[in-house]
Amino acid sequence: xxxxxxxxxxxxxxxxxxxxxxxxxxxxxxxxxxxxxxxxxxxxxxxxxxxxxxxxxxxxxxxxxxxxxxxxxxxxxxxxxxxxxxxxxxxxxxxxxxxxxxxxxxxxxxxxxxxxxxxxxxxxxxxxxxxxxxxxxxxxxxxxxxxxxxxxxxxxxxxxxxxxxxxxxxxxxxxxxxxxxxxxxxxxxxxxxxxxxxxxxxxxxxxxxxxxxxxxxxxxxxxxxxxxxxxxxxxxxxxxxxxxxxxxxxxxxxxxxxxxxxxxxxxxxxxxxxxxxxxxxxxxxx
Numbered sequence: 001x002x003x004x005x006x007x008x009x010x011x012x013x014x015x016x017x018x019x020x021x022x023x024x025x026x027x028x029x030x031x032x033x034x035x036x037x038x039x040x041x042x043x044x045x046x047x048x049x050x051x052x053x054x055x056x057x058x059x060x061x062x063x064x065x066x067x068x069x070x071x072x073x074x075x076x077x078x079x080x081x082x083x084x085x086x087x088x089x090x091x092x093x094x095x096x097x098x099x100x101x102x103x104x105x106x107x108x109x110x111x112x113x114x115x116x117x118x119x120x121x122x123x124x125x126x127x128x129x130x131x132x133x134x135x136x137x138x139x140x141x142x143x144x145x146x147x148x149x150x151x152x153x154x155x156x157x158x159x160x161x162x163x164x165x166x167x168x169x170x171x172x173x174x175x176x177x178x179x180x181x182x183x184x185x186x187x188x189x190x191x192x193x194x195x196x197x198x199x200x201x202x203x204x205x206x207x208x209x210x211x212x213x214x215x216x217x218x219x220x221x222x223x224x225x226x227x228x229x230x231x232x233x234x235x236x237x238x239x240x241x242x243x244x245x246x247x248x249x250x251x252x253x254x255x256x257x258x259x260x261x262x263x264x265x266x267x268x269x270x271x272x273x274x275x276x277x278x279x280x281x282x283x284x285x286x
Contacts, residue, residue: 022065024110025058033058038172040116042137043231044129045262051119051137055170059112063103063164070102100181100196101249103164107185112166117189130190131210131257132234138183138208139231144173176206179228183208188251195223198247205241209248210234210257221248224257233266235259 025033034057041050107113120133144163163171163178165185174182180196187194193211198204209223216235218225224235232238234257 020066020069022062022069023058024062025056036170038169040137040169040172041140042133043140044132044136049123049133051116051123053115053119053169055166057170059110060167060170063106063112063166064161066106067099067103067162067164067167070099098196098247098249099162100177100184101251103162104181104185104188104196104251107165108189113169113185113189116169116186120186120190127191127255128257131187131192134186134190135183135208135210135226135234136231138179138186138228141168141179141182142173143229144171144175144178176229180206180208183226183228184249184251188254191254192257193222193254194251195221196247196249196251197223197225197245199241199245204246211254212257212259216259219245221245223248224259233270234263236267236270 035054036057037052037054039050039052041048043049120130120137123133124130162181163174165178165182168174168178168182177198184194184196187208187210195209196206197209198206206228208226208228209218209221210226211222212224212235213222216224218237225237226232226234227236227238
């Protein structure tokens, strides 16, 4: 899981406010604005489809500027949740507030993901199918291999650029941190409780979570894990995830998601054979 770097133990999170010098486009729909059209494929239950979006360069540049302006971290006094081997504990510590949640909040503030949300809802009226389309669509966004090779634990903490959800769509690429923030935001906007989750590993890894219960949830966290780097089954947890969850940023509110029998069969199939290329369209990561 090379290149999916992050740092430090942390927390649930609250919104923060900050003065910005970044220039927000006066009119995103202005015909003079530079735009591009991107196509995002998905494959759900063997049914292939795609969504096309027209995206604004000025808006992407604004979010890129905000990411750099926010900086890699700041410290606040906050209740910290740490989970390991099925046990979670909380403590009041001085912890980091990460860019992912601040950028998710920024996306929500300007309804940046609404065109994609509307497009997903146009594909199905079933909320669970909408979630599946969002998940598989993000999983199919190509990895950013040049960024993957650049990121280290030290430069992520100091100056590595964290791509906002809108940037990931505009560039049509991202590493695990970028894509997990995008997916957590999409799932929340679709009406589900969701989360951005980091794990301390050899080079550290990020995933998205969707609200779940029972045996489907990961280590009593209340969330089903979702690998965003490739089209893995929902709820699949790689055996490479052996270290404690170090960062759980919750997007509160919304419904729970329930795995069906096919989800469980697909998870087992991956564990036993790793033979899921045909069903999920697995692509080799960087």
